[in-house]
Structure formats: C-alpha cells, structure tokens
Amino acid sequence: MEWVVVLKRDCETCQLVTPVLGKLAQNAPMKIYSQDDPAFPEALGGALDDTGLATSWSLGVETVPTLIRYENGQEVARTFGWDRAEWISVSGDPTLGEGLPGFRPGCGSKTMDPGMPERLALKFGDIKISARSIEVDENDDPMEVAYDRGWSDGLPITPPTDLRVARMLAGTTRKADEIIGIVPPNLVECTVEKVAINAVMAGCRPDYFPVVLAALEAALIPEFSMHGLLATLWFSGPVVIVNGPVTKRIGMNWAGNALGQGNRANATIGRALQLIIRNVGGGKPQGIDRSVMGNPGKYTFCFAEDETDPDWVPLNVARGHAPGTSSVTLFHGDGVQGVADQAAQGPEDLSRSLAMGLAAVCHPKLAAWGNAILVLSPDHYAIYRQAGWGRPEIEAALIEALRRPGKDIIKGAGGVSMGIDPSRAEEMVDKFHPGGLLVVRAGGPGGLFSAVIGGWTAQRRAKEVQIVSKEIGT
Amino acid sequence: MTSASYTMRDPTAETSPVVRHRMKAPPLGPETTIGLLSISKERSVEFLDTIDRLLSERGCKVLRFEKPTHTKPAPDSVIQDIIEQCDVVVEGLAD
Numbered sequence: 001m002e003w004v005v006v007l008k009r010d011c012e013t014c015q016l017v018t019p020v021l022g023k024l025a026q027n028a029p030m031k032i033y034s035q036d037d038p039a040f041p042e043a044l045g046g047a048l049d050d051t052g053l054a055t056s057w058s059l060g061v062e063t064v065p066t067l068i069r070y071e072n073g074q075e076v077a078r079t080f081g082w083d084r085a086e087w088i089s090v091s092g093d094p095t096l097g098e099g100l101p102g103f104r105p106g107c108g109s110k111t112m113d114p115g116m117p118e119r120l121a122l123k124f125g126d127i128k129i130s131a132r133s134i135e136v137d138e139n140d141d142p143m144e145v146a147y148d149r150g151w152s153d154g155l156p157i158t159p160p161t162d163l164r165v166a167r168m169l170a171g172t173t174r175k176a177d178e179i180i181g182i183v184p185p186n187l188v189e190c191t192v193e194k195v196a197i198n199a200v201m202a203g204c205r206p207d208y209f210p211v212v213l214a215a216l217e218a219a220l221i222p223e224f225s226m227h228g229l230l231a232t233l234w235f236s237g238p239v240v241i242v243n244g245p246v247t248k249r250i251g252m253n254w255a256g257n258a259l260g261q262g263n264r265a266n267a268t269i270g271r272a273l274q275l276i277i278r279n280v281g282g283g284k285p286q287g288i289d290r291s292v293m294g295n296p297g298k299y300t301f302c303f304a305e306d307e308t309d310p311d312w313v314p315l316n317v318a319r320g321h322a323p324g325t326s327s328v329t330l331f332h333g334d335g336v337q338g339v340a341d342q343a344a345q346g347p348e349d350l351s352r353s354l355a356m357g358l359a360a361v362c363h364p365k366l367a368a369w370g371n372a373i374l375v376l377s378p379d380h381y382a383i384y385r386q387a388g389w390g391r392p393e394i395e396a397a398l399i400e401a402l403r404r405p406g407k408d409i410i411k412g413a414g415g416v417s418m419g420i421d422p423s424r425a426e427e428m429v430d431k432f433h434p435g436g437l438l439v440v441r442a443g444g445p446g447g448l449f450s451a452v453i454g455g456w457t458a459q460r461r462a463k464e465v466q467i468v469s470k471e472i473g474t
Numbered sequence: 475m476t477s478a479s480y481t482m483r484d485p486t487a488e489t490s491p492v493v494r495h496r497m498k499a500p501p502l503g504p505e506t507t508i509g510l511l512s513i514s515k516e517r518s519v520e521f522l523d524t525i526d527r528l529l530s531e532r533g534c535k536v537l538r539f540e541k542p543t544h545t546k547p548a549p550d551s552v553i554q555d556i557i558e559q560c561d562v563v564v565e566g567l568a569d
Contacts (some may be wrong), residue, residue: 136480280489281487
C-alpha cells in the first residue's frame with residue numbers, strides 16, 4: 001500500500017489534517033505534494049514540490065487535501081476535504097482523526113483557479129491546437145502583425161494566442177476539430193477551432209462562443225445565401241437577432257442603445273461572424289465583397305430581443321422554436337432608419353404610421369423586393385399593449401397597411417419611372433413577401449419612435465434567399 | 475523570423491504561405507510613375523540623375539522631389555505630392 005496526498009499551505013483543512021497524515025505515514029509510504037509551499041507541512045518534513053501543478057493535474061485533483069490510496073501501483077480509493085468517516089473508510093483505521101471535527105470542506109485545488117485548467121491542458125498536452133502558428137518577432141506588435149496579415153476588419157483584434165484559443169474552446173462542448181460547415185466565398189471547411197480563433201480576435205468571451213457557433217451555422221444554411229450576401233452590390237450584411245435565456249446569461253443588450261455600441265456580447269458576436277467570413281472564407285471588401293457602399297453594421301450587427309413582457313411572443317417562438325429556447329435569427333440587413341410617431345391615437349393609427357416608414361424599404365414604389373425588420377420601441381409597444389395587441393395583431397395590421405393599390409406604385413406613377421410592372425395597376429400589392437417582415441422588440445424608454453432595418457434586394461427571390469433561425473447549442 | 479517571443483494562431487484558411495511573398499515589382503514602362511526623392515545630401519543629385527536616365531530609357535515617367543534638409547523627415551507637403559503622383563518612390567542618397 002502507498003499513499004499520495006496533494007495539499008497546499010493556504011488551506012486550513014490541509015493544516016487540520018496534518019496530524020492525520022502523520023499517523024497514516026507510520027504504516028505505509030506516503031508522497032505528499034504541495035501546490036504552494038514545499039516546506040509545508042513542516043511537521044512531516046515538508047512535501048514534494050508541485051508548484052508547477054504537474055502531479056496535481058495528472059491526478060485530476062480538484063480539491064485539497066486529496067488523499068489517494070494505491071495498491072500495487074493502482075489507485076483503489078480516494079477522498080478529498082476532511083470527512084472523518086470517509087477517511088476512516090479509505091484508510092481502514094477506525095481511530096483516525098480522533099478529536100477532530102467530523103467534517104471540514106476542502107479548498108479549491110490551484111489547478112482549478114480561473115483560467116488554469118486551459119493553461120495546464122495546453123502545458124501538458126491535453127489540448128492541441130491544429131491551426132498553424134504565426135510567430136511575432138519580439139520587436140513587433142502582435143496587433144500590427146494582424147493588420148499586416150489582413151486579419152482585421154479595420155479595428156484592432158485581440159491576438160489569438162494559444163491560451164485565449166483554448167479558453168474559447170472551453171466555452172463549448174463541441175470538439176475542436178468538428179467541421180461546422182463550408183464558408184463562402186472560397187468554400188473552405190471551417191472547424192470549431194477556426195471559429196474560436198476568430199471569436200478570440202473579435203473580443204468574445206468564452207460564454208458567447210455557442211452563440212457565435214450558432215450564428216455561423218445559420219449563416220451557412222444554403223437558403224440564407226451567405227455567398228450572395230457577401231458579394232452583393234447592395235448595403236446588406238448579416239444581422240443577428242438573439243432570443244432566449246442565453247441573452248440574459250451572457251449579458252446581451254436589448255434595452256437602451258441595443259442597436260448601437262457599448263455592449264461586449266452584442267458587439268463581438270456579430271463581429272466574430274464577419275471575421276470568419278473574411279478570414280476563413282476569404283471574403284473581403286473590394287474583393288468578393290462588391291458592396292457599393294456597405295454599411296456600418298458590416299463591422300457587427302447583433303442584438304437581443306426584449307423578452308421582459310411575458311405576454312410578448314419572442315421572435316424565435318413566432319418562427320417555430322419552443323418557448324424557452326435560445327436561438328439566433330439571421331436577416332440580410334442594411335442600416336437603421338428611424339420612424340417617429342408621437343401622435344398616434346391608437347394601435348390602428350400607429351400601424352398605418354409605421355407602415356409608411358416600412359414602405360420606403362428598397363424604394364417606396366417597389367414591392368416584394370427587400371424584406372424588413374421593424375424594431376419596436378418600448379414606448380410604441382406600450383400603445384399596442386394598452387390596446388391588448390400582441391405580435392399577431394401588430395403583424396396583421398402592418399401587413400394590411402402595407403397593402404397598396406398597384407396604380408400608385410407602377411412605373412411612371414407620381415412622375416417616377418421606378419416602380420412595379422404596369423400590368424399590376426388594378427391589384428392590391430403587398431410590400432413584403434409572406435414572413436418577410438420581422439417585428440422585434442428592443443430599445444430603451446423615452447422615445448416614441450421605432451426603427452426600420454431594410455433588407456437585401458435579392459430577398460425578392462424568396463425561395464433562394466430566406467431569413468433563417470437556428471437553435472443555440474452548448 | 476528571429477527571436478520570436480509571441481505566437482498567434484492563424485485565423486485564415488491557411489492557403490497562403492506563413493512567410494509572405496514580397497510585393498511584385500511594378501512594371502518598368504510608361505504605366506509606372508517613379509518618384510526620385512533627394513534627401514539633399516551631397517552627391518545625391520549625381521546618383522539620382524543616373525537612376526533618372528536609366529528609368530527614362532526604359533520608358534518610365536520619372537518625377538523629381540527634394541527634401542529641404544537630410545537632417546529632418548520630409549515635410550507633409552512633399553509626402554503628399556509623392557503619394558498623389560507616384561506609383562513607386564526611390565529615396566537617395568544616404569550614407
């Protein structure tokens with residue numbers, strides 16, 4: 001029989017069990033490893049030095065003290081902390097620890113300090129990163145090297161070191177070498193690890209990582225047409241709307257300035273998606289990205305929906321996901337157009353008014369071209385809520401208000417050549433395809449205005465270009 | 475690369491070499507405008523005149539620029555002129 005003990009001086013329970021260890025060591029050889037001070041425990045002549053944590057890591061120690069009993073070189077029993085009954089059971093000595101309290105919890109092993117598991121996994125080879133290494137000369141700035149190599153969207157990136165990548169990978173249960181999909185435009189297989197590297201560069205925390213993975217998976221659904229969205233002359237880029245419990249868990253913003261700057265999760269999840277398209281897919285502005293102007297949302301455009309009103313049907317639930325599910329919905333969106341209405345006398349009035357703003361998407365005289373998101377502010381939503389309206393009533397009223405006489409929007413009407421085909425002059429014409437108008441709640445209080453996010457002109461090909469939703473995994 | 479002290483992982487598809495290629499030399503012909511910047515040091519003119527003649531013989535358009543003094547960086551106005559008018563700049567003559 002042989003004993004192995006792992007402990008540290010900075011642990012009262014470890015100090016408490018020192019006399020017990022002395023008694024056990026009288027009957028069988030004992031190796032004591034100290035994580036912080038090899039001089040401890042002095043009464044037993046000190047310990048083997050495990051300040052590098054190699055032994056603690058290889059033994060899988062999570063709590064100190066940990067006592068392990070070996071027979072013929074094989075581990076046969078283990079306990080941790082101080083539970084007298086447990087220690088008696090492991091040692092077979094019924095008199096062990098007489099006079100000591102029955103129970104004292106142990107302390108956290110130093111292998112479990114924040115960030116330490118990934119550091120040790122890298123150090124001892126339990127995590128292997130496959131992507132090739134880019135060495136930075138000691139006289140160079142890693143951020144400048146990233147710029148020089150074309151990895152940046154124009155803003156500084158967080159250098160993707162091994163440790164940062166390992167920590168990002170710890171944010172998912174998925175394996176690093178799993179292939180997420182084929183990324184356009186160069187149709188490159190993208191692994192979880194490559195996503196992690198770009199998520200690090202974007203500034204994501206590891207707990208955002210499942211959202212980034214889901215956003216990428218959604219973008220790679222063929223019906224989303226990510227290649228076309230990248231290559232288009234139009235303004236659009238991927239807009240990511242996040243629903244469900246994950247939004248609270250990772251601290252996303254759906255309140256004041258939800259579409260703007262200032263929230264790390266909103267900012268970096270959307271950015272990570274764009275960096276993957278750039279770096280893995282090879283899609284760069286003035287390259288395959290042919291956008292005439294682009295829009296600021298192509299740096300990042302990601303926000304959460306306000307789900308604080310239990311009566312409101314969240315966007316992902318409206319799109320078929322179970323209540324309580326965390327999901328991403330991806331839309332091909334442009335910039336933000338505000339619609340002010342500070343005079344509406346009721347929900348019908350407000351719907352007609354907001355529809356006027358929505359009618360301008362792509363062009364006021366076009367129909368079933370680009371789709372739209374209406375981001376409904378809390379103050380506008382209050383008018384609907386007061387009238388007992390929810391999502392179905394609001395959507396129906398907007399669609400009805402956006403149904404216009406064809407004669408008003410045919411080519412040449414109003415002295416404007418742009419417009420729909422004159423053969424439709426006698427029809428009532430819908431502005432958007434069925435399902436092409438997303439109503440999302442977000443924003444802070446204080447303003448009787450909402451936001452229109454116009455869509456991509458290729459959405460007129462409704463079968464080829466679709467809004468997509470994807471459940472967020474782990 | 476020497477004395478690497480920092481390592482990053484490649485975020486790309488790794489289709490280009492780690493050690494990047496040098497930029498391709500511009501074609502020597504009428505489509506290329508080459509600026510010759512004298513840093514105003516002794517014997518600069520002889521050197522740059524020779525370069526001017528050799529490039530002109532190859533059909534390049536050559537423009538001449540001069541810093542007021544070799545002891546200070548070029549003023550913004552000189553840099554601006556070079557950037558706006560030239561594809562390539564040759565600077566001389568240093569020690």
